[in-house]
Amino acid sequence: MNPEELQNLAREAQSRLESLQTPAQLEEFRIAYLGRKGKVTCLFEALKTAPSEERRTLGQKLNELKNSLEEKLKGRQSGLSASGGREKEFLDPTLPGIRPASGRIHPLTQTIRRITGIFERLGFEVAEGPEIETEFYNFTALNIPLDHPSRDAFATFYTQVDSPRESPFLLRSQTSTVQIRVMQKRKPPLRIIAPGRVYRPDRVDASHAFMFHQIEGLMVDERTTFSELKGVLHLFLRQLLGPETKIRFRPHFFPFTEPSAEVDVNCFLCDGRGCSVCGGKGWLELLGAGSVDPAVFEQVGYDPKRVQGFAFGLGVERIAMLMHGISDIRMFLENDLRFLRQF
Amino acid sequence: MKISTNWLKDFVTLAPPLERIAEKLTLAGLEVKRIEPRPEWKDTVFEVEITTNRPDWLSHLGVAREIHAIENTGLKLPSVETVPDRLPPSGWKLDLKEAEGCPYYTACLLEGVQNGPTPDGMQNRLAACGLRSINLVVDITNYVLLETGQPLHAFDADLVRGREVIVRRAKSQEVLAALDGKRYELSSGDLVIADHDRAIALAGVMGGQETEVSVRTRNLLLESAFFDPRWVRKTSIRVGLSSESSYRFERRVDPEGVDFGRERAVTLFRELAGVRRVSHVLKAGRKPTPSKLKIHLSLAEVEKILGVAMKPHQVHSVLARLGLEPRNENPENWVVTIPSYRADLERSVDLVEEVARVSGYDKIPETLPERPPVEVHPSPIRDLEERTRDFLAGAGFFETVTSSLINPVSFERAGFELKDTVRIHNPIHEELTLLRPSFLASLAEVLAGNERAGERSAAIFEIASLYRRKSKTEAPEEEKSLGLLASGERRTGWKGPHRNLDYYDLKGVLESYFEILGIKGSAFSPQPFSFLEGSARICVGKEAVGFLGVVAPSVTSEWDLRGRAAFAEISLARLVRLLPSEKKFEALPRFPAAERDLSLVVAEGLQIGEILEEIKRLGRGQVRNVELFDLFRGGRVPKGQKGVAFRMTYQSLERTLLSEEVQLLHETVAREVSEKFGASFQNIK
Incomplete structure (x- = not known):
């Protein structure tokens, strides 16, 4: 026996001990090293034959090894019994996890939440109104004459009636109806944002549906200017699309606003250089907006000399399509799970 | 509408490049959608989109006026030659019988016309605007329409019977063979131009075949009129016929343009068609704008609406360029005179828009409102909808959005x-006529589509209104509701085993949902539904809030579903009224709990809910919880019976229950339950 032999044994025992997993394996180890015929015990025998000048130091080291192994063994044994003493399973970290069922919120709802969320932070309040409406709310109160071509933009579904004496209801073709309902019920100041379903008997294709979603906004108080409309909508669009978003107000015509505008943003798909999505123009039309027409205030019993307001409207599908790169509006109503899972 | 830029150059100077002009027009609200170079006609065409409020832009002259307003280039009008010595239209009579439908009607007789080919220059311009050359007479009327915006009609005067022109309502069942080759049956709401015997034109919409001009035509009766926009629109919609003329009449033509357009045409007929003899004009009625409208505008109003400071001369200059003849009352107040072609300008706010539009919306700075906070009105139903969505998505359900219109068949x-359903009178698809009273059809269809796409399971929901008809005068009811459908495998990955989602999975979801909302006392009691097989009514307290069940085979086969889906519907409108205002904290139990199990074998048909209630009742407040932890059949359980195992938690809120006490109570409960339900009572632990 020599010091090297002792050192090798110490190293071997140490590393084996660390790899052991079960109480049975620990017991085996105890027998193999510390038992009556164990390797360490045997060395004590061999010590007797060692040269006497080394015997003392070797004996000391051997004792140290024995004590340290006994101590570590005890440590491992108590460690294993604390974990229930069961055999430790082999854990495969690469095995696929067991996923809980996870659902999704529809991308249209997510878009509505994003948009209304921004306006709620700006002090607007979410309002809703019925989908089945009368001609008054859908047309008359919004200054759209029933027999004027401006109505053509708002083709409308009507409900069936049993006799010609009954007046039919209609499915609202725009969420601007909510403006009227809210103004009839409340007095200014008003800041509302109204998301909802709207219906138009349009031919269905990749960019038209007969049912879609709009969000209408309205702010009314003593002095709400066109300049503020520009400020609020630009702030909103920067929050929705990013701080670099540029906007352009283009004069347009809506019967219920004066002055009226269509609001374009610089095409974020081509950076304004012109692409197929923006039709080479570099601008994307996103909203309709304007100062509330005095005729609308008169319809709801507000004095147009005392109140001023702005209103705007946007199509939820269009914004969701642009933001997510969806090219066919029909995907939203199909509800293919492979589509929904992506949002 | 297509606009020839060559043609525009007759009236205004177009400083190149044309792209710049197009951009300026677009930013003034006259949107140029496309710029098309047409070298074959040595022209460049603007494809413009014109809003319904600006019929005055529906002509080259109108667009030229706008270019003058934004560019200040000067405006030259088309030449109209006035020949004083015209002849009387011998023997011709004009009779205006319907002045509401036609406030102003004019016509004149042109003799000795040589109808032949049209000069190339005119043909090219018509072609650039998308019109095919027909013959010189028709081409001149079309040319004047595109140039001035005034629709004209030329009759072959020799084919007009009795030298008589009558403007009247159509007789019922009167028929007109129109220039498009179709026969239109008219009604008394339609306005026609007639001769002594018959209708010869549908006023403002289209002329008739019987008086159509041809190469043989020698004498023309040239009509220029102002037809009432509503009358023309009604007839055009009713007979399903729209023309360049009706499009303009519907939007209102310029009353002054009636005479101007006619005289412009006469000039061209003299110049190009060899006409020498032109009659006096036959006139009836009055132009609908006898006196010119005057509107006051103040700088203060402009600034108040736009929110920007403006210089008085800026405002003045815009108004002047628009041809509104601003007259200063003082330096910051104007009276403007509205020209006859701008019927859209009625109020000062309309002028404010003109000022903003022509000076450029981009000149108006952006500001943010500084306002005090306003009171917010709570919307409990909306809050509930959003909480429901979040809960269900977290519970593994996919939100769907489907059409509110469904196929009733x-x-x-x-x-x-x-019953009490709402139907659509003018559906877009023959099938989609019903405003849905339930989510069943919509969700079944989504499931079917996904199954076809290879999905092995689907757990889906939708939140929207369901519709029900009320009385004849009331608006139909819209009830915010939640629909849920679950079908297919409940997947556990490689750990398996998979099993199918069923009634109990959906019920569990609803139980958790109610718990999270703090809704107590929900009960599922058996109730049949025609489209479900195995179903329950869901009540909270006494109020019915919905139902739950497994779809009937009729549903499975109608949508060709793979399995038996579980379906539920909850009225959120009702549920929201049952929500607790705030959840109230209950002190946690301070005393130890003891668990005891009870296994029974009972008749198959017995409802477990009854046993659960009975156990609670017998526990006299000491049973804090009863859980059904096993339900088994077969083995030692006889046929027609089922084994059930409950775990009861005994706990008092006031004191520690002694072990003997718990044992005694448990034995009593066990015995009485067994007796009451005829159960063979297996063991007591």
Whole structure:
């Protein structure tokens, strides 16, 4: 026996001990090293034959090894019994996890939440109104004459009636109806944002549906200017699309606003250089907006000399399509799970 | 509408490049959608989109006026030659019988016309605007329409019977063979131009074949009129016929343009068609704008609406360029005179828009409102909708958005009874006529589509309104509701085993949902539904809030579903009224709990809910919880019976229950439950 032999044994025992997993394996180890015929015990025998000048130091080291192994063994044994003493399973970290069922919120709802969320932070309040409406709310109160071509933009579904004496209801073709309902019920100041379903008997294709979603906004108080409309909508669009978003107000015509505008943003798909999505123009039309027409205030019993307001409207599908790169509006109503899972 | 830029150059100077002009027009609200170079006609065409409020832009002259307003280039009008010595239209009579439908009618007789080919220059311009050359007479009327915006009609005067022109309502069942080759049956709401015997034109919409001009035509009766926009629109919609003329009449033509357009045409007929003899004009009625409208505008109003400071001369200059003849009352107040072609300008706010539009919306700075906070009105139903969405998505359900309009036929075949439903009078698809009273059809269709796409399971929901008809005068009811459908495998990955989602999975979801909302006392009691097989009514306290069940085979076969889906519907409108205002904290139990199990074998048909209630009742407040932890059949359980195992938690809120006490109570409960339900009572632990 020599010091090297002792050192090798110490190293071997140490590393084996660390790899052991079960109480049975620990017991085996105890027998193999510390038992009556164990390797360490045997060395004590061999010590007797060692040269006497080394015997003392070797004996000391051997004792140290024995004590340290006994101590570590005890440590491992108590460690294993604390974990229930069961055999430790082999854990495969690469095995696929067991996923809980996870659902999704529809991308249209997510878009509505994003948009209304921004306006709620700006002090607007979410309002809703019925989908089945009368001609008054859908047309008359919004200054759209029933027999004027401006109505053509708002083709409308009507409900069936049993006799010609009954007046039919209609499915609202725009969420601007909510403006009227809210103004009839409340007095200014008003800041509302109204998301909802709207219906138009349009031919269905990749960019038209007969049912879609709009969000209408309205702010009314003593002095709400066109300049503020520009400020609020630009702030909103920067929050929705990013701080670099540029906007352009283009004069347009809506019967219920004066002055009226269509609001374009610089095409974020081509950076304004012109692409197929923006039709080479570099601008994307996103909203309709304007100062509330005095005729609308008169319809709801507000004095147009005392109140001023702005209103705007946007199509939820269009914004969701642009933001997510969806090219066919029909995907939203199909509800293919492979589509929904992506949002 | 297509605008020839060559043609525009007759009236205004177009400083190149044309792209710049197009951009300026677009930013003034006259949107140029496309710029098309047409070298074959040595022209460049603007494709413009014109809003319904600006019929005055529906002509080259109108667009030229706008270019003058934004560019200040000066405006030259088309030449109209006035020949004083015209002849009387011998023997011709004009009779205006319907002045509401036609406030102003004029016509004149042109003799000795040589109808032949049209000069190339005119043909090219018509072609650039998308019109095919027909013959010189027709081409001149079209040319004047595109140039001035005034629709004209030329009759072959020799084919007009009795030298008589009558403007009247159509007789019922009167028929007109129009220039498009179709026969239109008219009604008394339609306005026609007639001769002594018959209708010869549908006023403002289209002329008739019987008086159509041809190469043989020698004498013309040239009509220029102002037809009432509503009358023309009504007839155009009713007979389903729209023309360049009706499009403009519907939007209102310029009353002054009636005479101007006619005289412009006369000039061209003299110049190009060899006409020498032109009659006096036959006139009836009055132009609808006898006196010119005057509107006051103040700088203060402009600034108040736009929110920007403006210089008085800026405002003045815009108004002047628009031809509104601003007259200063003082330096910051104007009276403007509205020209006859701008019927859209009625109020000062309309002028404010003109000022903003022509000076450029981009000149108006952006500001943010500084306002005090306003009171916010709570919307409990909306809050509930959002909480429901979040809960269900977290519970593994996919939100769907489907059409509110459904096919009533397949809905009925699936077993749904249609009563008090709302139908659509003018559906876009023949099938989609019903405003849905339930989510069943919509969700079944989504499931079917996904199954076809290879999905092995689907757990889906939708939140929207369901519709029900009320009385004849009231608006139909819209009830915010939640629909849920679950079908297919409940997947556990490689750990398996998979099993199918069923009634109990959906019920569990609803139980958790109610718990999270803090809704107590929900009960599921058996109730049949025609489209479900195995179903329950869901009540909270006494109020019915919805139902739950497994779809009937009629549903499975109607939508060709793979399995038996579980379906539920909850009225959120009702549920929201049952929500606790705030959840109230209950002190946690301070005393130890003891668990005891009870296994029974009971008749198959016995409802477990009854046993659960009985156990609670017998526990006299000491049973804090009863859980059904096993339900088994077969083995030692005889046929027609089922084994059930409950775990009861005994706990008092006031004191520690002694072990003997718990044992005694448990034995009593066990014995009485067994007796009451005829159960063989297996063991007591």
